[in-house]
Amino acid sequence: MKVDFYRHALSEADASAVAAVLATPFLTTGKVCSSVERQLESYFAVPHALLVNSWTNGALAVLLAMDLQPGDEVIVPAMTFIASANVVHLAGGTPVFVDVDPRTLLMTPEHVEKAVTPRTRAVMPVHIYGQMCDMKGIRAALRRARPAGGEPVLIEDCAHCFEGTRDAIGRDAIRMWRSFLSTPRRT
Numbered sequence: 001m002k003v004d005f006y007r008h009a010l011s012e013a014d015a016s017a018v019a020a021v022l023a024t025p026f027l028t029t030g031k032v033c034s035s036v037e038r039q040l041e042s043y044f045a046v047p048h049a050l051l052v053n054s055w056t057n058g059a060l061a062v063l064l065a066m067d068l069q070p071g072d073e074v075i076v077p078a079m080t081f082i083a084s085a086n087v088v089h090l091a092g093g094t095p096v097f098v099d100v101d102p103r104t105l106l107m108t109p110e111h112v113e114k115a116v117t118p119r120t121r122a123v124m125p126v127h128i129y130g131q132m133c134d135m136k137g138i139r140a141a142l143r144r145a146r147p148a149g150g151e152p153v154l155i156e157d158c159a160h161c162f163e164g165t166r167d168a169i170g171r172d173a174i175r176m177w178r179s180f181l182s183t184p185r186r187t
Contacts, residue, residue: 028053055159056083062155063091068121070094075115075123075152077107084126084157093121105129109137116145122153127161136167 021032033051040049052058063074074088078097085095098111107125116123123142125133135154142151158164 055157056087059083059087059155059157060090063087063093063122066091066121066153068093071119072121073117073119074155075107075112075120077124077126079105080126080128080157084124088124094119096120104131106131106133107138109134109141112138113141113145116142116152120145120152122155124155124157126157127159127164130161130164132161132164132166134166 017032021027021030024030028051037049037051041047050058050061052061068074068088068091070092072093073096074093075096075098076084076088077100079100085097088095096115096117098107098115100106100111101108105128107123112123123138125135125138127133133156135156138154139151142154146152
């Protein structure tokens, strides 16, 4: 049996809509961009949505907004594309790799809890292959690791799990970025 990896369903109307955007002077701003941002705000029930040109620049913008300092740590899973760690380094932080569950290939609360240090500023769970990490478990692990408060910020990479939910969690992260590609290329 042959199973197609991905077969799009783009119509003539879709192609015409893309052609209309390509005919404008700006590909990354304008009415269509603003309309998509408003639709994303509504869909995810968030106050702000920003479209950027790539996963990498979206992730970098989130990390730069945190004003990472040399020595600040961001926990990332060992099973992810290299850009997850590269953006931490580009933003001035230090990536700290944690192992993943061998069955799901997702970051686990247990590994996160062991990796938290006083220098940990953020944790970057990567939801992969349409599966979400155990966000409730990771949040609980961060509370245990820092019982006095000052929990690291959770920054979710939802590129492989655009509409994902798990344990009634899915649209409530403070900082997250998503990709419209089924297999996002991090540039």
